Amino acid sequence: MKKFLAVRLTKAAITIWFIVSLVFILTRVSGDPTQWMLPDDASIETRLALRESLGLDLPLAEQYKNYIVDVFHGNMGKSYYYLKPVGELFSERAAATLKLAVTSFSLAVLIGVPLGVMASVYRNTLLDRLTMGFAVAGYTMPNFVLGILLIFLFSLKLRVLPSSGYGKPINFVMPVLVLMVGPLANIARLTRSSMLDVLKQDYLDCTRAKGVAEWRVIFKHALRNALIPVVTIIGLQIGTLIGGMVVVETVFAWPGIGSLIISSAQNRDFPVIQYGIMICAIVVCLTNMLVDLSYALLDPRIRDNF
Amino acid sequence: MNQVDNVLEVKDLRTYYYSKSTVVPAVDGVSFTLKQGESIGIVGESGCGKSTAARSIINLLDRSYTRIEGGEVLFHGQDILKLPLNEMNGIRGKKISMIFQNPLTTLNPVFTVGNQIGEVLSLHSNLGKKEVAGQVVELLKMVGIPSPEARVNDYPHQLSGGMQQRIIIAIALACNPEIVIADEPTTALDVTIQAQILDLICDLQAEKKMGLILITHNMGVVVRMCEKILVMYGGVVVEQGTTRDIFKKTLHPYTGGLLATIPGLNGDQEELYSIPGYVPKFTYPVKQCRFCNRCTHAIDRCRMAEPPLFEITDGHWSRCWLHQSGNEVSRDGA
Amino acid sequence: MEHKEILVELRHLKKFFPVNKGIFKKTKSVVKAVNDVNLTIYKGETLGLIGESGCGKSTLSRMIMRLTAPTDGEILYQNQLVDLKHLTQFRRKVQMIFQDPYSSLDPRMTIGNIIEEPLRIHMKLSREEKKRIVLPLLEKVSIAEDSLKKYPHEFSGGQRQRIGIARALVLTPEFIICDEPVSALDVSVQAQILNLFKKLQKDYGLTYLFVSHDMSVIRHISDRIAVMYLGRIVELAKKQELFENTLHPYSVALMNAIPEPDPDIPTGKVRLKGELPSPIAPPPGCSFQTRCSKVMEQCRIECPSLKEVSPDHFAACYLYDCEG
Numbered sequence: 033m034k035k036f037l038a039v040r041l042t043k044a045a046i047t048i049w050f051i052v053s054l055v056f057i058l059t060r061v062s063g064d065p066t067q068w069m070l071p072d073d074a075s076i077e078t079r080l081a082l083r084e085s086l087g088l089d090l091p092l093a094e095q096y097k098n099y100i101v102d103v104f105h106g107n108m109g110k111s112y113y114y115l116k117p118v119g120e121l122f123s124e125r126a127a128a129t130l131k132l133a134v135t136s137f138s139l140a141v142l143i144g145v146p147l148g149v150m151a152s153v154y155r156n157t158l159l160d161r162l163t164m165g166f167a168v169a170g171y172t173m174p175n176f177v178l179g180i181l182l183i184f185l186f187s188l189k190l191r192v193l194p195s196s197g198y199g200k201p202i203n204f205v206m207p208v209l210v211l212m213v214g215p216l217a218n219i220a221r222l223t224r225s226s227m228l229d230v231l232k233q234d235y236l237d238c239t240r241a242k243g244v245a246e247w248r249v250i251f252k253h254a255l256r257n258a259l260i261p262v263v264t265i266i267g268l269q270i271g272t273l274i275g276g277m278v279v280v281e282t283v284f285a286w287p288g289i290g291s292l293i294i295s296s297a298q299n300r301d302f303p304v305i306q307y308g309i310m311i312c313a314i315v316v317c318l319t320n321m322l323v324d325l326s327y328a329l330l331d332p333r334i335r336d337n338f
Numbered sequence: 339m340n341q342v343d344n345v346l347e348v349k350d351l352r353t354y355y356y357s358k359s360t361v362v363p364a365v366d367g368v369s370f371t372l373k374q375g376e377s378i379g380i381v382g383e384s385g386c387g388k389s390t391a392a393r394s395i396i397n398l399l400d401r402s403y404t405r406i407e408g409g410e411v412l413f414h415g416q417d418i419l420k421l422p423l424n425e426m427n428g429i430r431g432k433k434i435s436m437i438f439q440n441p442l443t444t445l446n447p448v449f450t451v452g453n454q455i456g457e458v459l460s461l462h463s464n465l466g467k468k469e470v471a472g473q474v475v476e477l478l479k480m481v482g483i484p485s486p487e488a489r490v491n492d493y494p495h496q497l498s499g500g501m502q503q504r505i506i507i508a509i510a511l512a513c514n515p516e517i518v519i520a521d522e523p524t525t526a527l528d529v530t531i532q533a534q535i536l537d538l539i540c541d542l543q544a545e546k547k548m549g550l551i552l553i554t555h556n557m558g559v560v561v562r563m564c565e566k567i568l569v570m571y572g573g574v575v576v577e578q579g580t581t582r583d584i585f586k587k588t589l590h591p592y593t594g595g596l597l598a599t600i601p602g603l604n605g606d607q608e609e610l611y612s613i614p615g616y617v618p619k620f621t622y623p624v625k626q627c628r629f630c631n632r633c634t635h636a637i638d639r640c641r642m643a644e645p646p647l648f649e650i651t652d653g654h655w656s657r658c659w660l661h662q663s664g665n666e667v668s669r670d671g672a
Numbered sequence: 673m674e675h676k677e678i679l680v681e682l683r684h685l686k687k688f689f690p691v692n693k694g695i696f697k698k699t700k701s702v703v704k705a706v707n708d709v710n711l712t713i714y715k716g717e718t719l720g721l722i723g724e725s726g727c728g729k730s731t732l733s734r735m736i737m738r739l740t741a742p743t744d745g746e747i748l749y750q751n752q753l754v755d756l757k758h759l760t761q762f763r764r765k766v767q768m769i770f771q772d773p774y775s776s777l778d779p780r781m782t783i784g785n786i787i788e789e790p791l792r793i794h795m796k797l798s799r800e801e802k803k804r805i806v807l808p809l810l811e812k813v814s815i816a817e818d819s820l821k822k823y824p825h826e827f828s829g830g831q832r833q834r835i836g837i838a839r840a841l842v843l844t845p846e847f848i849i850c851d852e853p854v855s856a857l858d859v860s861v862q863a864q865i866l867n868l869f870k871k872l873q874k875d876y877g878l879t880y881l882f883v884s885h886d887m888s889v890i891r892h893i894s895d896r897i898a899v900m901y902l903g904r905i906v907e908l909a910k911k912q913e914l915f916e917n918t919l920h921p922y923s924v925a926l927m928n929a930i931p932e933p934d935p936d937i938p939t940g941k942v943r944l945k946g947e948l949p950s951p952i953a954p955p956p957g958c959s960f961q962t963r964c965s966k967v968m969e970q971c972r973i974e975c976p977s978l979k980e981v982s983p984d985h986f987a988a989c990y991l992y993d994c995e996g
Contacts, residue, residue: 243431528724533929558931599863601892612863
């Protein structure tokens with residue numbers, strides 16, 4: 033078990049390092065951030081001085097080496113735009129993103145799984161077809177389209193929900209809705225198909241023959257088996273969620289990390305971009321590792337291989 | 339027949355399969371009785387309805403395409419088919435339990451064997467956790483599992499086929515049921531393990547005076563385990579009687595054909611007898627003898643109407659127009 | 673009838689499977705699926721191979737067909753070594769019939785294609801010529817002529833097995849390995865297929881290696897019987913001799929375990945203790961020692977080899993070592 037963890041952590045670290053390096057290089061070849069930092073009529077000397085102060089005049093390899101050394105010392109850099117240390121910037125906005133993420137994700141799982149179970153138990157009935165129809169709609173519709181449509185309907189036409197803002201529970205309604213629709217649809221769909229496979233199994237009949245009540249057969253015995261592949265999907269939805277986060281925060285002007293990353297990409301705020309992508313990479317890698325571990329937790333047949 | 343003696347009375351059980359276009363009479367009028375401690379075997383080939391008939395007794399059917407269309411299953415005089423599901427659950431596992439065919443797929447892979455045995459105990463008794471755990475160990479000992487204290491935390495896939503089947507037997511016997519239905523309990527096992535398991539079932543049945551309904555296609559197994567035999571074909575019982583009667587005084591042509599196909603039963607033969615043709619698909623309603631198209635003794639009458647069960651000697655019945663001189667058995671099977 | 677011309681000879685055949693443990697896939701131990709098997713099969717006979725799950729009989733039959741390569745040992749066919757060089761010729765003379773009629777036919781191929789395929793691989797024939805070979809074969813196995821364009825799922829288990837037999841016969845082989853061909857079939861269908869096997873053997877002069885775990889089937893179809901346990905042959909004799917004069921304790925237990933379909937025959941009482949030991953770490957000595965009621969000191973030290981105890985009757989057991 034320890035060996036497994038050590039190997040996976042090493043692999044994760046290598047992946048993260050690779051991604052960060054890639055971003056580092058891509059940002060620096062994409063253009064000059066100093067362009068917008070100074071007024072258009074600034075002199076060339078001023079620009080050069082600014083570049084020097086930011087360390088952008090050094091050759092790429094040396095910049096990279098300095099960056100890696102800094103990272104290992106915990107120095108993530110200062111934002112060009114906000115002039116604050118990157119870490120501070122992110123922690124200010126982290127709360128907003130986390131609240132949105134946790135709410136959306138929990139709802140996606142808490143609604144998606146039971147919905148999938150119900151659809152499988154009542155397969156080919158109206159409930160099943162409605163649920164699956166909604167699921168298809170959910171993951172095919174791009175979330176920015178959905179976001180804008182919802183704003184149009186509820187903010188402009190009906191005037192019941194605010195189109196942006198942060199702080200009050202009512203601000204959460206539309207962003208959460210938009211963010212959770214995709215993952216919910218996927219989770220429901222996959223729970224349903226996994227349950228359909230499990231519902232055919234002999235051991236459920238054996239359980240019924242013991243006299244166990246039907247709802248327990250479904251939710252304790254069947255679901256426990258059906259969840260095994262679903263957990264992987266849930267884990268992968270984190271990736272979808274991160275992507276969706278960026279869009280949703282922009283559409284609803286949510287003061288979170290997503291909108292920060294987007295705006296810093298537009299502004300070529302290198303330290304922020306690098307730090308943001310690194311965070312995303314760490315989150316995804318950790319989630320994948322947790323998903324693999326949960327497999328072992330849920331399926332005793334796999335546990336033996338550790 | 340003294341009604342009080344019969345623990346179980348199945349009367350004219352009918353279970354049909356429904357698809358969009360057809361109705362298949364999987365079980366089309368099966369009747370038998372079971373006294374305390376008695377063992378009855380239901381034999382037949384695949385598709386004859388024996389498994390469906392057994393499952394119908396405790397209503398363990400896939401309701402999306404199966405329905406019990408008629409008949410009664412009297413357990414101590416009470417028709418359990420009419421019970422609501424939650425009351426049936428009180429009988430399943432406690433008074434009537436079941437042993438299944440393929441032990442690996444019958445056990446839930448994600449729960450320990452101790453958990454799965456404990457579940458049936460917790461469900462049907464008021465025992466606390468510790469007592470249940472103790473009972474589980476006792477049960478494992480009873481079914482002959484070595485080092486039971488250690489095995490309690492094992493998962494099904496860690497055990498061999500024979501051990502898994504013993505676990506299933508432990509689950510079935512945990513609450514001392516009055517009747518055990520064993521659906522091909524040894525078909526998936528090696529012959530030496532099969533012998534051990536059959537020994538175990540025999541011993542436990544005698545010790546606890548349980549009734550046994552054994553479903554199998556193996557005539558050797560049924561000879562060993564059962565006093566009475568029902569031979570099924572196409573959803574109906576074609577011959578019924580004691581084991582000795584069925585084997586030594588065979589009446590129905592299908593039974594005769596079945597026994598003749600067993601290699602080695604009739605000494606060394608060059609060529610085995612085989613029943614011509616193959617089992618047809620039956621749809622409701624069936625208006626002729628189900629076996630007549632393959633029967634070497636068929637007469638005109640066989641194609642015109644389905645014969646009822648005729649009693650030839652006491653307790654020995656045959657569903658064949660050739661045996662019409664016997665007393666016709668009423669539909670109740672009494 | 674004495675068939676003394678040797679068709680197939682197996683010498684010291686072994687198949688070991690490495691067990692990978694540890695994160696770097698180091699081989700920590702081996703499963704000795706087939707462990708030093710010596711066997712001779714005579715032309716025209718049916719040699720029955722009986723054993724329970726895990727004894728290695730399937731691995732052995734696959735090795736003879738060279739579907740897997742042996743770890744050690746030799747296979748000789750008509751006195752010639754069977755190796756990769758001679759494989760194509762070998763495959764024309766030796767064919768296999770598989771256990772599961774539901775998975776041994778490609779569901780995407782028509783019956784015609786399935787049966788013709790060996791012809792396409794080994795010979796260059798016109799469509800007419802192929803038909804001239806295939807159609808009489810279909811008749812021999814009692815499959816209707818119009819089945820050529822149908823797909824496997826349209827047939828029952830027994831019919832599919834017949835199609836598998838036709839496929840095996842299309843190259844007119846000399847030796848057929850039947851790996852549990854009737855285990856998945858109902859008793860009455862089983863009888864039809866077994867009769868077919870016997871008839872084909874007479875008509876085509878075939879030699880069979882018939883593998884099964886069902887003693888009544890083996891008893892019916894074999895001339896000689898080999899009993900296998902944990903990768904070794906423990907007893908080998910003519911059918912009559914094996915049943916009248918069973919030697920090896922495992923064979924005795926096997927016979928006792930068969931439920932006889934006759935109320936007048938009492939149930940056998942000899943039982944094996946316990947379960948099959950793990951094939952990864954078998955104890956030194958006889959592989960049967962953990963379950964044998966007659967185990968002696970010798971048995972725990974060295975594994976007994978297959979020795980002739982009486983004419984044509986071989987057993988691998990120290991109980992009979994002093995005799996014969």
